[in-house]
Amino acid sequence: MDALLFMIFAAIAVICAINLVVQTHPISSALSLVGVMGALAALYLLLGGEFIAAAQLVVYAGAIMVLFVFVIMLLNAGSERKPVIKPRGKYLGAPLLLVFLGMMAYLIQRIMPASAPVVFGAFQGGTAKEIGRSLFTVYLLPFEVTSVLILIAILGAIVLARKEVD
Amino acid sequence: MNYYLLSLIKTAIVVGIFMHVLAYLQWIERKVIAHVQLRVGPRRVGPHGLLQPLADVIKLVTKEDILPSHVNKVFYFMAPFIAVTFALISISIIPFGPEITVGGVRTQMGLTDLNIGVLFILGISGLGVYGVALAGWASNNKYALMGGLRSSAQMISYELPMALALVAPLLILNTLSLREIANGQEGFYLGFIPKWSIFQMPFPQVFSFILFLIAGFAETNRVPFDLPEAENELVAGFHVEYASMKFASFFMAEYANMVTVSCVATLLFLGGWHPIFPEKYGSGLIPVVIFAASALLCFFHAANPARPFDRITLPVFGVLFLGAAGLFLLPPVQPILLPLFWFAAKVGIILFVFIWVRATLPRFRYDQLMRFAWTFMFPVALINLFITGLMVALFP
Numbered sequence: 001m002d003a004l005l006f007m008i009f010a011a012i013a014v015i016c017a018i019n020l021v022v023q024t025h026p027i028s029s030a031l032s033l034v035g036v037m038g039a040l041a042a043l044y045l046l047l048g049g050e051f052i053a054a055a056q057l058v059v060y061a062g063a064i065m066v067l068f069v070f071v072i073m074l075l076n077a078g079s080e081r082k083p084v085i086k087p088r089g090k091y092l093g094a095p096l097l098l099v100f101l102g103m104m105a106y107l108i109q110r111i112m113p114a115s116a117p118v119v120f121g122a123f124q125g126g127t128a129k130e131i132g133r134s135l136f137t138v139y140l141l142p143f144e145v146t147s148v149l150i151l152i153a154i155l156g157a158i159v160l161a162r163k164e165v166d
Numbered sequence: 167m168n169y170y171l172l173s174l175i176k177t178a179i180v181v182g183i184f185m186h187v188l189a190y191l192q193w194i195e196r197k198v199i200a201h202v203q204l205r206v207g208p209r210r211v212g213p214h215g216l217l218q219p220l221a222d223v224i225k226l227v228t229k230e231d232i233l234p235s236h237v238n239k240v241f242y243f244m245a246p247f248i249a250v251t252f253a254l255i256s257i258s259i260i261p262f263g264p265e266i267t268v269g270g271v272r273t274q275m276g277l278t279d280l281n282i283g284v285l286f287i288l289g290i291s292g293l294g295v296y297g298v299a300l301a302g303w304a305s306n307n308k309y310a311l312m313g314g315l316r317s318s319a320q321m322i323s324y325e326l327p328m329a330l331a332l333v334a335p336l337l338i339l340n341t342l343s344l345r346e347i348a349n350g351q352e353g354f355y356l357g358f359i360p361k362w363s364i365f366q367m368p369f370p371q372v373f374s375f376i377l378f379l380i381a382g383f384a385e386t387n388r389v390p391f392d393l394p395e396a397e398n399e400l401v402a403g404f405h406v407e408y409a410s411m412k413f414a415s416f417f418m419a420e421y422a423n424m425v426t427v428s429c430v431a432t433l434l435f436l437g438g439w440h441p442i443f444p445e446k447y448g449s450g451l452i453p454v455v456i457f458a459a460s461a462l463l464c465f466f467h468a469a470n471p472a473r474p475f476d477r478i479t480l481p482v483f484g485v486l487f488l489g490a491a492g493l494f495l496l497p498p499v500q501p502i503l504l505p506l507f508w509f510a511a512k513v514g515i516i517l518f519v520f521i522w523v524r525a526t527l528p529r530f531r532y533d534q535l536m537r538f539a540w541t542f543m544f545p546v547a548l549i550n551l552f553i554t555g556l557m558v559a560l561f562p
Binding site: 027028031038041050051053054056057058061062063066067069070073074076127128130 | 233240241280281282285286288289290291292293295296300301302307314318319321322325329342465
Protein backbone atom coordinates (compact mmCIF):
# COMPACT_ATOMS: atom_id res chain seq x y z
CA MET A 1 0.00 0.00 0.00
CA ASP A 2 2.75 2.45 1.00
CA ALA A 3 4.81 1.57 -2.05
CA LEU A 4 1.77 2.01 -4.27
CA LEU A 5 1.02 5.42 -2.77
CA PHE A 6 4.66 6.36 -3.17
CA MET A 7 4.55 5.42 -6.86
CA ILE A 8 1.35 7.39 -7.41
CA PHE A 9 2.58 10.58 -5.76
CA ALA A 10 6.06 10.30 -7.25
CA ALA A 11 4.47 9.95 -10.68
CA ILE A 12 2.27 13.00 -10.03
CA ALA A 13 5.30 15.00 -8.93
CA VAL A 14 7.32 14.05 -12.00
CA ILE A 15 4.46 14.63 -14.43
CA CYS A 16 3.70 18.02 -12.90
CA ALA A 17 7.39 18.93 -13.04
CA ILE A 18 7.56 18.02 -16.74
CA ASN A 19 4.35 19.94 -17.36
CA LEU A 20 5.86 22.92 -15.59
CA VAL A 21 8.62 23.12 -18.20
CA VAL A 22 6.48 22.22 -21.22
CA GLN A 23 3.67 24.73 -20.62
CA THR A 24 4.07 28.11 -22.25
CA HIS A 25 1.67 30.07 -20.10
CA PRO A 26 3.05 31.26 -16.72
CA ILE A 27 -0.18 30.46 -14.85
CA SER A 28 -0.15 26.86 -16.09
CA SER A 29 3.47 26.53 -15.05
CA ALA A 30 2.80 28.02 -11.62
CA LEU A 31 -0.10 25.65 -11.06
CA SER A 32 2.01 22.69 -12.12
CA LEU A 33 4.50 23.78 -9.49
CA VAL A 34 1.68 23.73 -6.95
CA GLY A 35 1.00 20.16 -8.05
CA VAL A 36 4.67 19.27 -7.47
CA MET A 37 4.54 20.83 -4.01
CA GLY A 38 1.35 18.97 -3.12
CA ALA A 39 2.77 15.64 -4.29
CA LEU A 40 5.97 16.33 -2.33
CA ALA A 41 3.90 17.00 0.78
CA ALA A 42 2.21 13.63 0.34
CA LEU A 43 5.64 11.99 -0.04
CA TYR A 44 6.87 13.62 3.17
CA LEU A 45 3.76 12.34 4.89
CA LEU A 46 4.46 8.81 3.65
CA LEU A 47 7.98 8.98 5.07
CA GLY A 48 6.71 10.09 8.49
CA GLY A 49 7.56 13.78 8.26
CA GLU A 50 4.10 14.99 9.09
CA PHE A 51 5.11 18.44 10.27
CA ILE A 52 7.26 19.01 7.19
CA ALA A 53 4.36 17.87 5.02
CA ALA A 54 2.02 20.38 6.63
CA ALA A 55 4.63 23.14 6.41
CA GLN A 56 5.12 22.31 2.74
CA LEU A 57 1.39 22.73 2.16
CA VAL A 58 0.97 25.87 4.26
CA VAL A 59 4.11 27.71 3.23
CA TYR A 60 4.92 26.63 -0.32
CA ALA A 61 1.63 25.55 -1.87
CA GLY A 62 -0.52 27.85 0.23
CA ALA A 63 1.44 31.09 0.56
CA ILE A 64 4.40 31.36 -1.79
CA MET A 65 2.68 29.97 -4.85
CA VAL A 66 -0.42 32.08 -4.23
CA LEU A 67 1.89 35.06 -4.27
CA PHE A 68 3.40 33.84 -7.56
CA VAL A 69 -0.04 33.42 -9.12
CA PHE A 70 -1.05 36.80 -7.75
CA VAL A 71 1.93 38.53 -9.35
CA ILE A 72 1.39 36.73 -12.67
CA MET A 73 -2.25 37.80 -12.63
CA LEU A 74 -1.36 41.34 -11.62
CA LEU A 75 1.14 41.74 -14.47
CA ASN A 76 -1.27 39.90 -16.76
CA ALA A 77 1.64 38.02 -18.29
CA GLY A 78 0.76 36.42 -21.60
CA SER A 79 1.99 33.09 -22.82
CA GLU A 80 5.52 32.80 -24.17
CA ARG A 81 6.13 32.21 -27.81
CA LYS A 82 7.15 28.63 -28.43
CA PRO A 83 10.77 28.58 -29.56
CA VAL A 84 11.34 27.03 -32.95
CA ILE A 85 12.87 23.62 -32.40
CA LYS A 86 15.35 22.50 -34.96
CA PRO A 87 14.72 19.00 -36.38
CA ARG A 88 18.09 17.90 -34.98
CA GLY A 89 16.95 18.65 -31.44
CA LYS A 90 13.50 17.27 -32.09
CA TYR A 91 14.67 13.77 -32.99
CA LEU A 92 17.85 13.53 -30.94
CA GLY A 93 16.65 15.29 -27.79
CA ALA A 94 14.48 12.64 -26.18
CA PRO A 95 16.83 9.65 -26.76
CA LEU A 96 19.84 11.66 -25.55
CA LEU A 97 17.93 12.69 -22.44
CA LEU A 98 17.06 9.08 -21.73
CA VAL A 99 20.68 8.02 -22.16
CA PHE A 100 21.82 10.82 -19.87
CA LEU A 101 19.30 9.90 -17.18
CA GLY A 102 20.27 6.24 -17.46
CA MET A 103 23.94 7.09 -17.06
CA MET A 104 23.23 9.27 -14.04
CA ALA A 105 21.15 6.55 -12.42
CA TYR A 106 23.86 3.97 -13.08
CA LEU A 107 26.64 6.21 -11.71
CA ILE A 108 24.71 7.09 -8.59
CA GLN A 109 23.98 3.45 -7.97
CA ARG A 110 27.66 2.53 -8.37
CA ILE A 111 29.20 5.38 -6.40
CA MET A 112 26.78 5.68 -3.51
CA PRO A 113 27.30 3.15 -0.74
CA ALA A 114 24.55 0.60 -0.43
CA SER A 115 22.28 1.52 2.47
CA ALA A 116 19.32 -0.11 4.09
CA PRO A 117 16.12 0.36 2.05
CA VAL A 118 13.61 2.92 3.25
CA VAL A 119 10.89 1.41 5.40
CA PHE A 120 7.65 3.36 5.31
CA GLY A 121 6.48 4.24 8.77
CA ALA A 122 9.82 3.50 10.44
CA PHE A 123 10.75 7.14 11.02
CA GLN A 124 9.03 8.51 14.12
CA GLY A 125 10.78 11.85 14.64
CA GLY A 126 8.61 13.92 12.33
CA THR A 127 6.03 15.20 14.80
CA ALA A 128 5.75 18.90 15.56
CA LYS A 129 7.06 18.28 19.08
CA GLU A 130 10.24 16.52 17.92
CA ILE A 131 10.96 19.12 15.27
CA GLY A 132 10.41 21.98 17.68
CA ARG A 133 12.66 20.36 20.24
CA SER A 134 15.52 19.83 17.83
CA LEU A 135 15.09 23.30 16.31
CA PHE A 136 15.51 24.94 19.69
CA THR A 137 18.26 22.69 21.05
CA VAL A 138 20.49 20.97 18.48
CA TYR A 139 19.95 23.39 15.59
CA LEU A 140 19.46 26.56 17.60
CA LEU A 141 22.27 28.55 15.95
CA PRO A 142 21.37 27.72 12.32
CA PHE A 143 17.73 28.42 13.14
CA GLU A 144 18.46 31.86 14.58
CA VAL A 145 20.90 32.69 11.80
CA THR A 146 18.26 31.78 9.22
CA SER A 147 15.70 34.02 10.89
CA VAL A 148 18.16 36.92 10.85
CA LEU A 149 18.83 36.19 7.19
CA ILE A 150 15.13 36.31 6.41
CA LEU A 151 14.81 39.56 8.35
CA ILE A 152 17.61 41.06 6.26
CA ALA A 153 15.85 39.89 3.11
CA ILE A 154 12.59 41.53 4.23
CA LEU A 155 14.37 44.80 5.00
CA GLY A 156 16.12 44.63 1.64
CA ALA A 157 12.82 44.10 -0.14
CA ILE A 158 11.31 47.12 1.62
CA VAL A 159 14.30 49.31 0.80
CA LEU A 160 14.23 48.24 -2.85
CA ALA A 161 10.47 48.60 -3.22
CA ARG A 162 10.12 51.92 -1.42
CA LYS A 163 9.50 54.93 -3.62
CA GLU A 164 12.12 57.63 -3.36
CA VAL A 165 10.72 60.64 -1.51
CA ASP A 166 12.30 63.85 -2.64
CA MET B 167 -16.64 -4.11 12.91
CA ASN B 168 -14.68 -3.87 9.73
CA TYR B 169 -12.66 -0.65 9.73
CA TYR B 170 -13.45 0.20 6.12
CA LEU B 171 -17.16 -0.48 6.52
CA LEU B 172 -17.29 1.67 9.65
CA SER B 173 -15.45 4.52 7.92
CA LEU B 174 -17.79 4.26 4.96
CA ILE B 175 -20.88 4.46 7.16
CA LYS B 176 -19.50 7.40 9.13
CA THR B 177 -18.52 9.19 5.93
CA ALA B 178 -22.01 8.70 4.51
CA ILE B 179 -23.61 10.10 7.67
CA VAL B 180 -21.27 13.10 7.89
CA VAL B 181 -21.53 13.94 4.19
CA GLY B 182 -25.31 13.62 4.26
CA ILE B 183 -25.70 15.90 7.27
CA PHE B 184 -23.06 18.33 6.04
CA MET B 185 -24.76 18.78 2.66
CA HIS B 186 -28.11 19.42 4.32
CA VAL B 187 -26.51 21.88 6.71
CA LEU B 188 -24.99 23.74 3.75
CA ALA B 189 -28.32 23.88 1.94
CA TYR B 190 -30.28 24.98 4.99
CA LEU B 191 -27.64 27.43 6.13
CA GLN B 192 -28.56 29.46 3.11
CA TRP B 193 -32.25 29.29 4.06
CA ILE B 194 -31.39 30.35 7.62
CA GLU B 195 -29.26 33.20 6.31
CA ARG B 196 -32.07 34.49 4.11
CA LYS B 197 -34.55 34.20 6.96
CA VAL B 198 -32.31 35.90 9.54
CA ILE B 199 -31.38 38.76 7.23
CA ALA B 200 -35.02 39.15 6.28
CA HIS B 201 -36.06 39.42 9.91
CA VAL B 202 -33.25 41.87 10.67
CA GLN B 203 -34.57 44.00 7.82
CA LEU B 204 -38.22 43.56 8.94
CA ARG B 205 -39.18 41.28 6.05
CA VAL B 206 -40.41 37.71 6.23
CA GLY B 207 -37.96 36.07 3.84
CA PRO B 208 -38.70 32.99 1.72
CA ARG B 209 -42.03 31.41 2.61
CA ARG B 210 -43.64 30.36 -0.66
CA VAL B 211 -42.06 26.94 -1.14
CA GLY B 212 -43.19 24.60 1.58
CA PRO B 213 -44.21 25.66 5.09
CA HIS B 214 -42.26 28.80 6.04
CA GLY B 215 -40.11 28.38 2.94
CA LEU B 216 -38.55 25.21 4.33
CA LEU B 217 -38.37 23.59 0.90
CA GLN B 218 -36.67 26.65 -0.61
CA PRO B 219 -33.18 25.02 -0.62
CA LEU B 220 -34.59 22.11 -2.62
CA ALA B 221 -36.16 24.51 -5.09
CA ASP B 222 -32.87 26.41 -5.35
CA VAL B 223 -30.95 23.22 -6.05
CA ILE B 224 -33.41 22.19 -8.76
CA LYS B 225 -33.19 25.65 -10.28
CA LEU B 226 -29.40 25.66 -10.27
CA VAL B 227 -29.07 22.15 -11.71
CA THR B 228 -31.53 22.70 -14.50
CA LYS B 229 -30.24 26.12 -15.49
CA GLU B 230 -28.45 26.49 -18.80
CA ASP B 231 -24.71 26.16 -18.29
CA ILE B 232 -23.35 29.04 -20.32
CA LEU B 233 -19.78 28.79 -21.51
CA PRO B 234 -18.54 32.26 -22.44
CA SER B 235 -16.51 32.31 -25.64
CA HIS B 236 -13.57 34.28 -24.28
CA VAL B 237 -12.62 32.19 -21.24
CA ASN B 238 -9.58 30.03 -20.69
CA LYS B 239 -11.45 26.74 -20.78
CA VAL B 240 -9.18 24.48 -18.71
CA PHE B 241 -8.90 26.82 -15.74
CA TYR B 242 -12.47 28.01 -16.11
CA PHE B 243 -13.65 24.45 -15.49
CA MET B 244 -11.00 23.70 -12.88
CA ALA B 245 -11.67 26.69 -10.62
CA PRO B 246 -15.07 25.68 -9.16
CA PHE B 247 -13.79 22.15 -8.60
CA ILE B 248 -10.76 23.43 -6.69
CA ALA B 249 -12.87 25.82 -4.65
CA VAL B 250 -15.47 23.27 -3.62
CA THR B 251 -13.02 20.39 -3.09
CA PHE B 252 -10.78 22.22 -0.68
CA ALA B 253 -13.78 23.71 1.09
CA LEU B 254 -15.30 20.27 1.71
CA ILE B 255 -12.12 18.37 2.71
CA SER B 256 -11.69 20.10 6.07
CA ILE B 257 -14.84 18.56 7.58
CA SER B 258 -13.12 15.16 7.52
CA ILE B 259 -10.85 15.98 10.46
CA ILE B 260 -13.37 17.86 12.61
CA PRO B 261 -14.34 15.82 15.70
CA PHE B 262 -17.99 16.28 16.71
CA GLY B 263 -17.97 14.51 20.04
CA PRO B 264 -16.22 12.03 22.33
CA GLU B 265 -15.86 8.31 21.86
CA ILE B 266 -19.27 6.64 21.79
CA THR B 267 -20.69 3.12 21.64
CA VAL B 268 -23.41 2.42 19.11
CA GLY B 269 -24.77 -1.12 19.03
CA GLY B 270 -21.65 -2.52 20.65
CA VAL B 271 -19.25 -0.71 18.30
CA ARG B 272 -16.91 1.81 19.91
CA THR B 273 -16.01 4.66 17.62
CA GLN B 274 -14.96 8.31 17.64
CA MET B 275 -17.50 10.90 16.62
CA GLY B 276 -15.87 12.46 13.60
CA LEU B 277 -14.27 10.92 10.53
CA THR B 278 -10.63 10.92 11.50
CA ASP B 279 -8.11 12.68 13.69
CA LEU B 280 -4.73 13.92 12.50
CA ASN B 281 -1.97 14.82 14.92
CA ILE B 282 -1.29 17.82 12.68
CA GLY B 283 -4.98 18.72 12.47
CA VAL B 284 -4.66 22.47 12.91
CA LEU B 285 -1.86 22.71 10.37
CA PHE B 286 -3.86 20.59 7.94
CA ILE B 287 -6.81 22.98 8.21
CA LEU B 288 -4.50 25.96 7.63
CA GLY B 289 -2.91 24.30 4.60
CA ILE B 290 -6.22 23.29 3.04
CA SER B 291 -7.78 26.70 3.58
CA GLY B 292 -4.67 28.23 2.00
CA LEU B 293 -5.15 26.08 -1.10
CA GLY B 294 -8.77 27.16 -1.39
CA VAL B 295 -7.58 30.55 -2.66
CA TYR B 296 -6.64 29.00 -5.99
CA GLY B 297 -10.28 28.37 -6.80
CA VAL B 298 -11.21 32.02 -6.44
CA ALA B 299 -8.03 33.40 -8.00
CA LEU B 300 -8.22 31.07 -11.00
CA ALA B 301 -11.91 31.74 -11.52
CA GLY B 302 -11.15 35.43 -11.66
CA TRP B 303 -8.27 35.04 -14.03
CA ALA B 304 -9.74 32.42 -16.36
CA SER B 305 -12.96 34.36 -16.88
CA ASN B 306 -11.03 36.94 -18.91
CA ASN B 307 -13.21 39.69 -17.58
CA LYS B 308 -11.90 42.76 -15.84
CA TYR B 309 -14.40 42.63 -12.99
CA ALA B 310 -13.67 38.96 -12.40
CA LEU B 311 -9.92 39.58 -12.54
CA MET B 312 -10.23 42.38 -10.00
CA GLY B 313 -12.19 40.04 -7.74
CA GLY B 314 -9.62 37.28 -8.08
CA LEU B 315 -6.74 39.66 -7.38
CA ARG B 316 -8.43 41.13 -4.34
CA SER B 317 -9.26 37.73 -3.03
CA SER B 318 -5.70 36.39 -3.27
CA ALA B 319 -4.20 39.52 -1.68
CA GLN B 320 -6.81 39.46 1.06
CA MET B 321 -6.34 35.79 1.83
CA ILE B 322 -2.56 36.01 2.00
CA SER B 323 -2.81 39.01 4.31
CA TYR B 324 -5.40 37.57 6.66
CA GLU B 325 -3.83 34.14 6.85
CA LEU B 326 -1.02 35.64 8.96
CA PRO B 327 -3.11 37.06 11.83
CA MET B 328 -5.30 33.95 11.61
CA ALA B 329 -2.34 31.62 12.08
CA LEU B 330 -0.92 33.80 14.87
CA ALA B 331 -4.29 33.84 16.62
CA LEU B 332 -4.47 30.06 16.32
CA VAL B 333 -1.03 29.55 17.82
CA ALA B 334 -1.83 31.26 21.13
CA PRO B 335 -4.37 28.70 22.45
CA LEU B 336 -2.14 25.93 21.10
CA LEU B 337 0.60 27.14 23.46
CA ILE B 338 -1.73 26.48 26.39
CA LEU B 339 -3.23 23.25 25.12
CA ASN B 340 0.08 21.88 23.87
CA THR B 341 -1.16 19.77 20.97
CA LEU B 342 -2.09 20.07 17.29
CA SER B 343 -4.72 17.35 17.16
CA LEU B 344 -8.22 18.79 17.16
CA ARG B 345 -9.59 15.97 19.32
CA GLU B 346 -6.92 16.44 21.97
CA ILE B 347 -7.48 20.20 21.81
CA ALA B 348 -11.14 19.69 22.65
CA ASN B 349 -10.30 17.18 25.37
CA GLY B 350 -7.79 19.61 26.88
CA GLN B 351 -10.64 22.00 27.59
CA GLU B 352 -12.65 19.58 29.69
CA GLY B 353 -13.43 20.40 33.30
CA PHE B 354 -14.29 23.49 35.30
CA TYR B 355 -12.55 26.10 37.45
CA LEU B 356 -14.14 26.50 40.90
CA GLY B 357 -16.73 23.98 39.82
CA PHE B 358 -18.59 26.20 37.36
CA ILE B 359 -16.30 28.23 35.03
CA PRO B 360 -15.64 26.02 32.00
CA LYS B 361 -11.99 25.45 31.09
CA TRP B 362 -12.51 26.60 27.51
CA SER B 363 -9.62 28.40 25.88
CA ILE B 364 -11.36 31.75 26.14
CA PHE B 365 -11.46 31.28 29.93
CA GLN B 366 -8.40 29.12 30.40
CA MET B 367 -5.58 30.19 32.69
CA PRO B 368 -2.84 31.45 32.64
CA PHE B 369 -4.04 33.83 29.91
CA PRO B 370 -7.64 33.70 28.67
CA GLN B 371 -7.67 33.65 24.89
CA VAL B 372 -10.46 36.18 24.33
CA PHE B 373 -8.32 38.35 22.06
CA SER B 374 -7.21 35.38 19.98
CA PHE B 375 -10.83 34.36 19.61
CA ILE B 376 -11.88 37.78 18.34
CA LEU B 377 -8.85 38.00 16.02
CA PHE B 378 -9.56 34.52 14.71
CA LEU B 379 -13.18 35.36 14.01
CA ILE B 380 -12.27 38.58 12.17
CA ALA B 381 -9.65 36.77 10.10
CA GLY B 382 -12.19 34.02 9.52
CA PHE B 383 -14.62 36.54 8.05
CA ALA B 384 -11.89 37.67 5.67
CA GLU B 385 -10.80 34.14 4.77
CA THR B 386 -14.35 33.14 3.86
CA ASN B 387 -14.92 36.36 1.87
CA ARG B 388 -17.88 37.35 3.99
CA VAL B 389 -19.24 40.80 4.70
CA PRO B 390 -17.61 43.14 5.78
CA PHE B 391 -14.67 41.67 3.85
CA ASP B 392 -16.53 40.48 0.75
CA LEU B 393 -14.50 42.66 -1.61
CA PRO B 394 -13.81 39.81 -4.07
CA GLU B 395 -17.48 39.85 -4.99
CA ALA B 396 -18.47 43.38 -4.03
CA GLU B 397 -21.76 43.64 -5.93
CA ASN B 398 -21.86 47.38 -6.41
CA GLU B 399 -18.27 47.65 -7.66
CA LEU B 400 -17.50 44.38 -9.43
CA VAL B 401 -20.99 43.11 -10.39
CA ALA B 402 -20.30 39.74 -8.75
CA GLY B 403 -16.52 39.64 -8.71
CA PHE B 404 -14.74 36.41 -9.42
CA HIS B 405 -17.84 34.36 -10.30
CA VAL B 406 -19.46 36.86 -12.63
CA GLU B 407 -19.00 34.58 -15.67
CA TYR B 408 -20.23 31.43 -13.96
CA ALA B 409 -23.71 29.97 -14.25
CA SER B 410 -25.63 26.93 -13.14
CA MET B 411 -23.78 24.29 -11.10
CA LYS B 412 -20.42 26.01 -11.44
CA PHE B 413 -21.83 29.04 -9.71
CA ALA B 414 -23.45 26.75 -7.17
CA SER B 415 -20.04 25.21 -6.43
CA PHE B 416 -18.64 28.60 -5.44
CA PHE B 417 -21.71 29.22 -3.36
CA MET B 418 -21.34 25.88 -1.63
CA ALA B 419 -17.62 26.47 -1.07
CA GLU B 420 -18.35 29.75 0.70
CA TYR B 421 -20.83 28.14 3.06
CA ALA B 422 -18.61 25.12 3.65
CA ASN B 423 -15.74 27.46 4.56
CA MET B 424 -18.03 29.26 6.97
CA VAL B 425 -18.93 25.98 8.66
CA THR B 426 -15.26 24.97 8.84
CA VAL B 427 -14.20 28.25 10.42
CA SER B 428 -17.03 27.99 12.93
CA CYS B 429 -16.10 24.40 13.78
CA VAL B 430 -12.43 25.30 14.27
CA ALA B 431 -13.35 28.29 16.43
CA THR B 432 -15.62 26.07 18.49
CA LEU B 433 -12.96 23.42 18.95
CA LEU B 434 -10.10 25.77 19.68
CA PHE B 435 -11.75 28.44 21.77
CA LEU B 436 -15.18 27.32 22.94
CA GLY B 437 -14.34 23.88 24.28
CA GLY B 438 -15.76 21.74 21.49
CA TRP B 439 -18.55 19.52 22.77
CA HIS B 440 -18.05 20.24 26.48
CA PRO B 441 -21.08 21.80 28.19
CA ILE B 442 -21.10 25.36 29.49
CA PHE B 443 -21.72 24.31 33.08
CA PRO B 444 -21.28 20.97 34.86
CA GLU B 445 -23.56 18.00 34.39
CA LYS B 446 -24.36 17.91 38.09
CA TYR B 447 -26.08 21.31 37.89
CA GLY B 448 -28.26 19.94 35.11
CA SER B 449 -26.58 21.04 31.87
CA GLY B 450 -28.07 17.92 30.31
CA LEU B 451 -31.51 19.48 30.66
CA ILE B 452 -30.67 22.59 28.64
CA PRO B 453 -31.58 21.04 25.24
CA VAL B 454 -34.80 19.67 26.72
CA VAL B 455 -35.75 23.11 28.02
CA ILE B 456 -34.85 24.80 24.72
CA PHE B 457 -36.81 22.35 22.58
CA ALA B 458 -39.79 22.33 24.97
CA ALA B 459 -39.84 26.14 24.97
CA SER B 460 -39.75 26.17 21.16
CA ALA B 461 -42.63 23.71 21.13
CA LEU B 462 -44.65 25.86 23.52
CA LEU B 463 -43.94 28.94 21.40
CA CYS B 464 -45.18 27.08 18.32
CA PHE B 465 -48.36 26.01 20.08
CA PHE B 466 -48.95 29.54 21.37
CA HIS B 467 -48.61 31.05 17.91
CA ALA B 468 -50.79 28.30 16.47
CA ALA B 469 -53.48 29.30 18.92
CA ASN B 470 -53.17 32.96 17.87
CA PRO B 471 -52.28 32.60 14.18
CA ALA B 472 -50.90 35.64 12.36
CA ARG B 473 -51.60 33.98 9.00
CA PRO B 474 -54.23 31.36 8.20
CA PHE B 475 -51.66 28.67 7.40
CA ASP B 476 -50.01 28.91 10.81
CA ARG B 477 -52.97 27.05 12.33
CA ILE B 478 -51.87 23.92 10.43
CA THR B 479 -48.07 24.21 10.16
CA LEU B 480 -47.09 25.42 13.61
CA PRO B 481 -48.64 22.53 15.62
CA VAL B 482 -46.65 20.12 13.42
CA PHE B 483 -43.43 21.94 14.25
CA GLY B 484 -44.48 22.01 17.91
CA VAL B 485 -44.89 18.23 17.96
CA LEU B 486 -41.51 17.83 16.24
CA PHE B 487 -39.82 20.03 18.84
CA LEU B 488 -41.52 18.10 21.64
CA GLY B 489 -40.24 14.88 20.10
CA ALA B 490 -36.70 16.32 20.03
CA ALA B 491 -37.05 17.34 23.68
CA GLY B 492 -38.20 13.83 24.56
CA LEU B 493 -35.28 12.33 22.66
CA PHE B 494 -32.82 14.19 24.90
CA LEU B 495 -34.48 12.60 27.96
CA LEU B 496 -33.86 9.02 26.78
CA PRO B 497 -30.83 7.64 28.69
CA PRO B 498 -29.45 5.39 25.89
CA VAL B 499 -29.11 8.19 23.32
CA GLN B 500 -28.06 10.90 25.78
CA PRO B 501 -24.29 10.26 25.56
CA ILE B 502 -24.52 10.61 21.76
CA LEU B 503 -26.91 13.54 21.51
CA LEU B 504 -25.64 15.77 24.32
CA PRO B 505 -22.10 16.38 23.00
CA LEU B 506 -23.56 16.76 19.53
CA PHE B 507 -26.04 19.32 20.86
CA TRP B 508 -23.35 21.41 22.55
CA PHE B 509 -21.09 21.26 19.50
CA ALA B 510 -23.93 22.18 17.14
CA ALA B 511 -25.11 24.95 19.46
CA LYS B 512 -21.70 26.62 19.58
CA VAL B 513 -21.14 26.25 15.84
CA GLY B 514 -24.65 27.56 15.27
CA ILE B 515 -24.05 30.63 17.42
CA ILE B 516 -20.88 31.49 15.50
CA LEU B 517 -22.68 30.95 12.19
CA PHE B 518 -25.43 33.22 13.44
CA VAL B 519 -22.81 35.89 14.17
CA PHE B 520 -21.59 35.50 10.58
CA ILE B 521 -25.11 36.15 9.28
CA TRP B 522 -25.83 38.88 11.81
CA VAL B 523 -22.69 40.76 10.78
CA ARG B 524 -23.68 40.45 7.14
CA ALA B 525 -27.04 41.98 7.93
CA THR B 526 -25.64 44.92 9.90
CA LEU B 527 -22.16 45.98 8.79
CA PRO B 528 -21.23 47.85 5.60
CA ARG B 529 -18.33 46.75 3.43
CA PHE B 530 -14.75 47.88 4.02
CA ARG B 531 -12.93 49.90 1.40
CA TYR B 532 -10.03 47.99 -0.12
CA ASP B 533 -7.21 50.09 1.34
CA GLN B 534 -8.93 50.03 4.74
CA LEU B 535 -9.04 46.26 4.53
CA MET B 536 -5.32 45.96 3.86
CA ARG B 537 -4.33 48.56 6.43
CA PHE B 538 -6.52 46.87 9.02
CA ALA B 539 -4.81 43.53 8.42
CA TRP B 540 -1.23 44.72 8.48
CA THR B 541 -1.22 47.64 10.89
CA PHE B 542 -3.80 46.50 13.40
CA MET B 543 -4.50 42.76 13.38
CA PHE B 544 -0.95 41.62 12.79
CA PRO B 545 0.67 43.59 15.66
CA VAL B 546 -2.18 42.80 18.03
CA ALA B 547 -1.91 39.10 17.21
CA LEU B 548 1.86 39.24 17.79
CA ILE B 549 1.50 40.98 21.15
CA ASN B 550 -1.21 38.57 22.20
CA LEU B 551 1.00 35.64 21.24
CA PHE B 552 3.93 37.15 23.14
CA ILE B 553 1.91 37.68 26.31
CA THR B 554 0.46 34.18 26.08
CA GLY B 555 3.93 32.70 25.66
CA LEU B 556 5.23 34.70 28.59
CA MET B 557 2.35 33.63 30.84
CA VAL B 558 2.71 29.99 29.85
CA ALA B 559 6.43 30.17 30.59
CA LEU B 560 5.92 31.92 33.94
CA PHE B 561 2.98 29.86 35.20
CA PRO B 562 3.37 26.38 33.77
